[in-house]
Amino acid sequence: MAASSTEPKDLSTAILIRVDQSGHGDFRKIQDAIDAVPSNNSDLYYIWVKPGTYREKIVVPADKPYITLSGTEASTTIITRSEAGEIYDTPTLSVLASDFVGRYLTIQNAYEGNGKAVALRVSGDRAAIYSCRILSHQDTLLDDAGRHYYKNCYIEGSVDFICGNAASLFERCHMHSLAERTGWVTAQHRASPTENTGYTFLGCKITGIGATLLGRPWGAYSRVVFALTYLSSVIQPEGWNDWGDPSNQRTAFFGEYKCYGPGADRSKRVTWSHSLSKEEAAPFLSKGLIGGGAWLRISPIHFRKRPAPATTVEADS
Template identity: 70%
Template sequence: MNIQVYFTVIFLVASSSSWLSMVGASPGSLSTAILMRVDQSGKGDYQKIQDAIDAVPSNNTELVFIWVKPGMYREKIVVPADKPFITLSGTKATTTIITWNDTGGIFDSPTFSVLATDFVGRFLTIQNTYGAGAKAVALRVSADRAAFFECRILSHQDTLLDDTGRHFYSNCYVEGDTDFICGNAASLFEKCHLNSLSEGSGAITAQRRESPAEDTGFIFLGCKLTGLKSALLGRPWGDYSRVVFAFTYMSNAILPQGWDDWGDTSKQSTAFYGQYKCYGPGAITSKRVEWSRNLTSQEAAPFLTKNLIGGNSWIRPTPTHFKRASTSISNNVNGNT
């Protein structure tokens, strides 16, 4: 393919969706990204996603856009802490699938681990196919300023380890059965679909805020909650667990009590579990546990913006230009186009 035409195609794909590239410290250019291509058929710069990530220089200072052609990528992937400013993008989540089958500790089992700041994931399915009954993380995010757009994150227990840092999830689909969004990040989920596979009282969230001094929590704005049978909104992994659902549709899969104290009544006075202007058969608050909150407009206001994640300071539009990688990044860049 002619490289000018290729850039045009990539730019049109990026521009066709209202996604934002997230970066913090200023890279070399805010409008131009280095383009790297992953194609299992051998027509790109790399055949494996991890190989492309490994080719990014340590302490990288430029935006890197790794475009992944459709396919089933059976890889256990890590974005190392010394490789910031990477965007990993498919063109459609249902056709660009990263999959692995593993269990064990929550930091050992992830199919995909993000340890670098300023990471963006777009149009990807990230899944752990181990199955029910054990910890099996699909995505671990242990870095600041990470964003995911129109991704599908699939497993059963501990699907999304939303560990540390400030994160933004937009129009994503997250599925699991037990504590399937867990961790102590400060995260905003906007227009996401959460689907519970629980057949009993599995919790959707297990937020781990451990002191009132921590400015962390999970905020769900304009989301959709569905389930196979029945589920709780959350339970407190940390004593000061904080979760707020606002303007969110809740199906009848959500149990009337809504929340659980994880067998520790002392957490009832420290956890902050709120609901604001949610709707649907599972959103009725009259039978919620008495220690959860039906927020007033004033109480909800701090959670209805990107302030919790400081988003206004690090959310920025996608680059508008792309350039080929130098030979110092890719020895294959002069291959097939």
């Protein structure tokens, strides 16, 4: 079912749904709260998740836009499960709807072995994720499709732990590599020069425990830029990898602009990566990259109760 194209008339007011495992909210489970949002809704819905550990596999379906899913602190509001397998089957939380906002949550896939184990999949357009902790090992964040904004998030993994073909801006995020030998922060999936997709990391930080590269091209035209970002010593001197296919060197666009820290030395970088000038970097350094000025919204300041579910009255026989 297609998502609603009707924008809420009042972006300052949302319908509040409370999730509380103790039974003092509207629902005990997050998925039950999402299921209570009507299809093709034209109201903002704010699902407030009280502190706790929620062991659920959650989907925000494509026909339920304008949902905010918010905890109070990421450290105390935890959504977790453990599953590995095909990349689209494993996410702990899958966001298929447009105009989604996530705030103050830990989203975790706790699988410990080798294999694809996604914590968060974002496939809807116009999604914003604030102050969340996104945790796994391989393919932690499947930043799949659409325009997305991540701010003040902590993202942890080892292999391709930010991957997909969205157009996304990561601002003041902290990426932490768990790779003990060789890991990759990004695997961006842009497949042709006509696709307006790619990842920009602005004012971010990368730390870790072992050897890590900034990225490799999942798609031949992969596009990733790190700007004004602290790169710790875990970033290896070559910086980037062509995923074993030298032809990717001609088509992928991997750039750095005014990064700093012990891993930012470009003297031994692969020659096909780019040290960007101010003019070259400019298009990647604002929310204009994702058209964010047109859709990023402030949090609602007024709340109202969820309408009572409609009841069916049987006619007298």
